[in-house]
Amino acid sequence: NAGVTQTPKFRVLKTGQSMTLLCAQDMNHEYMYWYRQDPGMGLRLIHYSVGEGTTAKGEVPDGYNVSRLKKQNFLLGLESAAPSQTSVYFCASSWQTVRSYEQYFGPGTRLTVT
Amino acid sequence: AQRVTQPEKLLSVFKGAPVELKCNYSYSGSPELFWYVQYSRQRLQLLLRHISRESIKGFTADLNKGETSFHLKKPFAQEEDSAMYYCALTMDNAGNMLTFGGGTRLMVKP
Numbered sequence: 001n002a003g004v005t006q007t008p009k010f011r012v013l014k015t016g017q018s019m020t021l022l023c024a025q026d027m028n029h030e031y032m033y034w035y036r037q038d039p040g041m042g043l044r045l046i047h048y049s050v051g052e053g054t055t056a057k058g059e060v061p062d063g064y065n066v067s068r069l070k071k072q073n074f075l076l077g078l079e080s081a082a083p084s085q086t087s088v089y090f091c092a093s094s095w096q097t098v099r100s101y102e103q104y105f106g107p108g109t110r111l112t113v114t
Numbered sequence: 115a116q117r118v119t120q121p122e123k124l125l126s127v128f129k130g131a132p133v134e135l136k137c138n139y140s141y142s143g144s145p146e147l148f149w150y151v152q153y154s155r156q157r158l159q160l161l162l163r164h165i166s167r168e169s170i171k172g173f174t175a176d177l178n179k180g181e182t183s184f185h186l187k188k189p190f191a192q193e194e195d196s197a198m199y200y201c202a203l204t205m206d207n208a209g210n211m212l213t214f215g216g217g218t219r220l221m222v223k224p
Contacts, residue, residue: 004157031210033211033212035214040123040216040217041216042118042120042200042214042215042216042217043158043212043214044214045211045212045213048211058211059213090158092158094210095210101210102160102163103160103210103212105157105158105159106157107157
């Protein structure tokens with residue numbers, strides 16, 4: 001099993017450009033998450049999904065949109081990139097609802113917006 | 115709102131020395147606490163969770179509800195422990211969503 005994979009690994013955008021980050025998991029997990037990681041701030045939840053066709057906002061959702069059309073995929077979109085969105089983006093997945101279940105993380109996508 | 119605080123951004127110790135990575139939280143409900151670790155060039159992964167009361171790679175962490183702390187400890191640090199460590203919690207009405215602290219980079223010198 002590949003676990004959680006993310007595409008692309010690196011990307012450089014110019015201000016105003018758009019892009020989509022793809023997350024895929026092969027563990028049949030219900031929950032999927034998108035985080036951003038910034039120095040000194042840890043990981044902050046952008047959006048999450050509790051199942052196919054559902055999405056919800058996390059702590060820092062502004063400037064991002066998401067979609068979960070298939071259970072195994074969770075897409076993160078930036079419609080008009082800004083330098084403040086320069087970050088490392090992590091996708092994660094877990095089993096449903098039970099709080100103590102481990103989250104499994106992808107390798108990350110390093111995004112630079114110039 | 116819930117918050118997780120890791121007061122040290124960097125902790126540097128010598129091999130064989132004891133290690134304590136501090137984690138304090140603020141949450142009025144019943145949180146569940148975790149430590150996640152990110153080794154160089156590897157994914158973020160779960161190290162341990164407080165409900166398991168387990169010792170992983172020699173690390174332990176005790177939840178102290180009175181002091182709202184969940185410090186990570188190891189009696190004798192090894193060079194391979196060098197990594198970024200994140201404390202995290204889930205709230206009792208938020209499914210499995212994690213709130214992370216800012217992280218502490220542990221450097222174990224030979």
